[in-house]
Amino acid sequence: MLGSLAASIAAGNVTILATTISSNDPLLSVLSREWAQYLDRDCNFLVPSFDLSEFDQGMVNQVVIYDGFPQSYQSILASPGSKFFNTRDGGFNIAIICEGHKSWPLITQQVQSMTDPHIPILDRLHAIFIREEDVEPFQQSMNHVLESTRTDRNSGNEHVVVLKSLLSEHVDVDLDSDLASATEQGRLLLVVVRSLERAVDALVALSSSIMQLALLGPEASKVYSFVSTWVPAKVMAIDFIYPIAITRESTEPTSAVVSPHTFSRQMFKASRRTQQLPDDTPSIRATYEGLVVPLKPEPRGERIGFFTQVEYLVKSVGATLGLITIGGIYYGIRRFR
Structure with a gap:
């Protein structure tokens, strides 16, 4: 968009x-x-x-x-x-963890904030497509984040992850029913694939609508053009997850919890000024003059004065006469010989 x-x-x-x-x-x-x-x-x-x-x-x-x-x-x-x-018209919120050396604490922090049980089920992150070699480090980082969350906040914030394998190319997969079942139970569906192309194929075959598709990892910007061409997502995010649920001005403990690095209270207040x-x-x-840096005009040169023009004219005429003189001398010498 x-x-x-x-x-x-x-x-x-x-x-x-x-x-x-x-x-x-x-x-x-x-x-x-x-x-x-x-x-x-x-x-x-x-x-x-x-x-x-x-x-x-x-x-x-x-x-x-x-x-x-x-x-x-x-x-x-x-x-x-x-x-x-x-x-x-809603849809599923899905993320793809791309290739490259990733910051797992940052990724898991975003995933944890968007799968918080205080957020309505339809607004949470519903599924993550991840490569086979990234499953173990992701789960380790996720478990570490959940342990620190329970220790600091003393809450029963349990994120139950459902594994779904798409490693076999010949298995007939009904991803729609798996997504619907995991979403209804409030679980995060972790879909394991061999490559980005396999994840895109599964998303293209998905009959359900996709509200948001977030591309996470250092290679996200490189694959954005390819993924956005094939996957009909309403919102495409690069390297972070858009906060679907917005924090409200409330003191109730059930208010939506959104990670501060993805959606700060200052940003929320700034959107109201519009x-x-x-x-x-x-x-x-x-x-918005303070927000937009104006383009600097290209240099167009200084204005040439009258006497400067005369000087250029005299020099050009002198150079022309000099070339004619040299040519005449050369031609005369050849005729003399």
Whole structure:
């Protein structure tokens, strides 16, 4: 989603993102946090609402709408440059641990934070695809994190992992039922594969929708293009897991627990300020002038004065006459001989 937005901005288009959903929505919170790195000075970011009667499709290159009811946007969706993402249609949250030398404490910390029992089942991380040689170090690191969690917090935070092997190429696997069963029981499904291609094949064959696909590990950015081409995930994350569940302002012990390194309280508060954005383009640009580093103009050279031009002209004429003189002398010597 953000990739298509970045491509539109890179092409010099004027892109407007608008939504009528609350700023507490997970997708909107993610966009509010990530959009600054894609912002261009010719891009308008309007949130959380806009007037449909004042919307001029002829002046917009692309419109991306995040909402749960597409009926309100039929006139806009008729435009070829419009896209609609249904925020009510959920799906599984899946991660792939890629190749390379990995930081297992960081990965397991993210997995632990997104499989916390206080988070609603549908918002947790449901499955991880992992290579055969990475299963043992992952489980060791996960057990270490869980032991420290029980010691520090004195809570019964038990993450029951269900192993599913896809090592045999000839076994008929029903991954949909395994995912549904593990999710219903509140368990994390650990799918063991031989290669990234085998994991992608299994995800392509999955009939259930995928809400988020997170690529973890140092090689995540290298395989992003390949995976995003084949796997129809609504949200693609590189090297970290998006926090689907958002922490609320609550003192109850049952409030959602999200790892601070993936979603801090400062980021959550910053996403709420988008409701106060101005509606005119100059004010929007002025508001984000501190966030966007302006491009430095290319050097175009100094302006040449009149006498400098005369000097260049005299030098060029002198050089031309010198070449003509040398040519005449050479021609005369050859004629004399």
